Amino acid sequence: MLDSRLYHHLVTWLGQWPAGQRLHVVSSERRVRPGWDGERHPVVGVGSRAGVVLSVPPTHLAAVRALGDLVVDEVLDELPRVLDLPGWSGYRAVFRYTVAPTPGPDPGEWVDAADPGLPSWLRPFGGEVLVIRDEEGRYLAGVGVKRHDGYGHELAVGTEPAARGRGLARRLVAQAARRVLDEGAVPTYLHATENVASARVATAAGFPDHGWTLYALAPPPPGPPRSP
Template sequence: MLDTRLYHHLVTWLGQWPSRQALQIVGSERRLRPAWDGAIRPAAGVGTPDGVLLSVPPQRVETVRALADLPLPDLLDKLPGAVGYDGWRAYGAVFRWSTDPAPLPDAGEWIPVDDPVVPPWLRPFGGDALIARDDAGAYLAGVGVKRHDPHGHEIAVGTEPAARGRGLARRLVAQAARRILDDGAVPTYLHDPANLASAKVAAAAGFPDLGWVAYGVAGPDGP
């Protein structure tokens, strides 16, 4: 049974869930509104072993549906132009979530993102970041949270090169997931299929790979 929080997150994020066919294209006003970081996400989708649901701006639904007979990789190649963003690119990422994070020990503390110890990459997330430090107080690793909506929060993690191999990332991800669940949302985790290190972190933190894929359209520097 699909977790209620995940269901409400996907309905809110995409405009509808689940897909009722192999490929379902729906229009959603969410594609016209700024996302968690203030940027526009003109297309978003989630695929499962049962089908793909692709969310696009309402005025672009028919244009994208005209591509529906193409193989999915070809449709994705044409998707940026079909939603009005020529020069952007479509991408796919492994989509994971967890309602039972691994019982790993905490590794960090939550602090405001404007604290001087927080590195620049974490500041756009807003709110609090989860930070691991060494005995001298220097930053080692951290988690930012993409607060997509009240029902779903996506975890992003990064570790300084010198601190890798200590298990910090998996502990931070599990710690962040517990807090997100306590706040009433479902924690999600997305990564490039080729990023094996990120895949190992996710699995060790209690985020299994169930064959789900997230799709999107991003600018040259995204997602």
């Protein structure tokens, strides 16, 4: 049985869940509003073995559905053209979630994302982030929380190269997942299919691979020339 928090997260984030067919294209106003990072995320989809729900802007629902009986990968490749997003590209990731993170100690501390001693990649998360420092107070590893809605929070982890191989990432991810659950949401975790290290962290932290996939569009890399 699907956890109620995950169900409500997917309904809120995508506009519908579950899929009513192999590829179910739906629309949501969330595709035209700022997301967790203040940026627009015009396409988000989640697929399970039962089918894929692909969420697009309401203004483009008919055009995407008009692509016809294509598989999701083919539709994803067509979306930059259909949505008039030149330079954007489709990407896929393994979508994981947990309601039973790996038990263990809580080695990290929650600090403000604006703390001057943190790396720049943690700042966009806002609120509090979870970090581990060494005995001299130097940052070693951290977890940011993408607070998509009140039901689902996505975790992202990073470890300094010199601190890798100590199990810091898996301990932090499990600790952050326990807090997300305590706050009433479900923790999720994404990683590229080929990212073996991230997959190992997820599994060790208690995020099993259910065979689910995340589908989205990525903007072009920064730097001129760039489309608005």
